[in-house]
Amino acid sequence: MDWGMANRMHRMFSPASGNTVMLAVDHGYFMGPTRRLEDARATIAPLVPYADALALTRGLLRHSVDPTTSVPIVLRVSGGSTILKEDLSHEAVTTSMEEAVRLNVSAVALSVFVGAPHEHESLVHLSELVDDAEAAGLPVMAITAVGKELEKRDARYLALACRVSAELGARIVKTYYCDDFSKVVEGCPVPLVVAGGPKLDSDEAALTLARHAIDEGAHGIDMGRNIWQSDHPVAMLKALRAIVHEKATVREALDVLNGSKANPSPRAAVT
Numbered sequence: 001m002d003w004g005m006a007n008r009m010h011r012m013f014s015p016a017s018g019n020t021v022m023l024a025v026d027h028g029y030f031m032g033p034t035r036r037l038e039d040a041r042a043t044i045a046p047l048v049p050y051a052d053a054l055a056l057t058r059g060l061l062r063h064s065v066d067p068t069t070s071v072p073i074v075l076r077v078s079g080g081s082t083i084l085k086e087d088l089s090h091e092a093v094t095t096s097m098e099e100a101v102r103l104n105v106s107a108v109a110l111s112v113f114v115g116a117p118h119e120h121e122s123l124v125h126l127s128e129l130v131d132d133a134e135a136a137g138l139p140v141m142a143i144t145a146v147g148k149e150l151e152k153r154d155a156r157y158l159a160l161a162c163r164v165s166a167e168l169g170a171r172i173v174k175t176y177y178c179d180d181f182s183k184v185v186e187g188c189p190v191p192l193v194v195a196g197g198p199k200l201d202s203d204e205a206a207l208t209l210a211r212h213a214i215d216e217g218a219h220g221i222d223m224g225r226n227i228w229q230s231d232h233p234v235a236m237l238k239a240l241r242a243i244v245h246e247k248a249t250v251r252e253a254l255d256v257l258n259g260s261k262a263n264p265s266p267r268a269a270v271t
């Protein structure tokens with residue numbers, strides 16, 4: 001791996017744990033002003049110190065993130081459909097590699113829609129993006145999107161989508177946790193990170209999802225709604241860090257969550 005590529009990967013994935021806690025705030029690119037992300041700057045600012053990377057679009061980056069930040073940026077570069085359409089798979093690459101380099105990002109991300117009407121286009125877009133990104137020394141993160149078909153999130157489907165993404169050159173794949181997740185991991189030769197999906201019933205449920213995902217081989221999370229739609233987003237992110245980086249049990253992570261709720265403090269040392 002070339003130095004630039006290796007450096008970007010190591011800035012996102014902790015050399016100590018091998019894992020990453022990415023904060024996903026890219027939902028607006030097809031969902032609009034998602035609940036509790038309406039004022040993105042206000043939502044993002046207190047969370048950034050606890051994130052290993054920030055996943056978002058160029059618009060939100062320019063308008064809602066202070067350029068003095070040192071947090072690595074995973075730039076979403078695909079789009080073109082909104083939730084008003086039944087088929088969300090009609091996407092294209094919406095941001096050039098030149099723009100990604102100008103924004104000094106650490107990785108670019110694109111959704112692939114395996115099995116959807118625009119499967120072919122999304123896979124060709126991934127391949128072309130990999131060509132451009134590799135030339136620039138940037139890793140590509142493929143996102144195995146399911147559109148509105150959340151029931152697609154099973155091991156057989158996700159193993160297929162993740163393997164295809166890796167074969168086409170993605171260096172990171174973002175997917176969903178599912179039953180038999182280890183089968184998804186076994187078939188994918190590059191690091192997997194898991195999204196949280198729609199807000200779960202409790203913070204504990206999201207922490208449990210993360211614990212299972214790491215136990216079964218994920219290299220981290222790229223989570224959004226279960227963090228910033230929580231009533232205690234900073235505490236939640238700290239608790240997730242304990243799981244992803246410190247091997248905390250769900251019980252221990254809940255102690256971190258409750259301790260942080262009771263005593264919110266500025267960032268001291270982040271592991």
Ligand code: R5P
Nearest residue numbers: 024027195196197223224225
């Ligand atoms: C889709 O909107 C994006 O890829 C999100 O970044 C991804 O779904 C992760 O966010 P969440 O944990 O809210 O599902």
